Structures are given as C-alpha cells and as structure tokens.
Amino acid sequence: MTTITAARLSALLRNDPSIKLIDVRTPLEFREAHVPQARNIPLDTLAPAKLIESGDLRADEPVYILCRSGQRATKAAGEFAGSGFANPIVVEGGTLAWIDADLPVNRSESGVIS
Numbered sequence: 622m623t624t625i626t627a628a629r630l631s632a633l634l635r636n637d638p639s640i641k642l643i644d645v646r647t648p649l650e651f652r653e654a655h656v657p658q659a660r661n662i663p664l665d666t667l668a669p670a671k672l673i674e675s676g677d678l679r680a681d682e683p684v685y686i687l688c689r690s691g692q693r694a695t696k697a698a699g700e701f702a703g704s705g706f707a708n709p710i711v712v713e714g715g716t717l718a719w720i721d722a723d724l725p726v727n728r729s730e731s732g733v734i735s
Contacts, residue, residue, distance in 0.1 A: 669704035687712035
C-alpha cells in the first residue's frame with residue numbers, strides 16, 4: 622500500500638488542485654473539519670467500481686484517500702485496489718495529521734473534530 626504525508630499531499634494540491642482526494646469519514650465528521658479539496662464518500666457507501674463506471678474517477682490515475690487517522694482509509698484503499706485502481710494512496714495519519722501539520726481545513730461552526 623502506498624502512503625503520503627499530509628505535508629506532501631498539500632504541496633501536490635497546491636500545484637494541481639484537481640487531484641482526486643476522497644474522505645471516507647461519516648458526513649458528520651466531514652462537516653466538522655475537512656481538507657478543502659476533499660470529496661466525502663463515506664466508507665460504508667464506497668463503491669469504487671461505480672466511480673469508474675460513472676466516469677467520476679479513472680482507474681489509471683492516483684486516488685488519495687483519508688479518514689480521521691488512517692484505518693478506514695487503509696480499508697478503502699484495499700477496496701479501490703480490488704476494483705482495479707492502479708494507485709490508491711492513503712494519507713498517513715488522516716485528517717488529524719493534516720490538522721496537526723497546521724494545513725488548511727474547512728470547519729463547521731462548532732469546529733470540533735471527534
């Protein structure tokens with residue numbers, strides 16, 4: 622499994638904001654705080670094959686995946702790989718690492734991340 626640090630992903634996003642970044646946390650967690658470029662697809666609704674079929678994602682392009690701390694993203698990366706994605710990449714430490722690195726996030730009014 623390939624991983625990337627939050628700082629390295631942030632640098633990539635600065636150069637290419639169209640990078641595919643999937644946040645697999647729940648909608649509530651996502652609303653609390655998320656990477657601005659992330660798209661929320663909760664792990665329990667994730668269907669990588671459908672994302673290819675719909676044209677939302679291409680199997681031959683990298684897809685970056687994060688969650689709160691890394692566990693759900695690792696599981697999601699396995700699902701992506703099993704569906705034919707050549708390069709699923711897990712963000713090490715997830716959203717918590719992103720916040721700890723003092724990188725930008727969109728937050729709800731509560732600003733709480735559980």
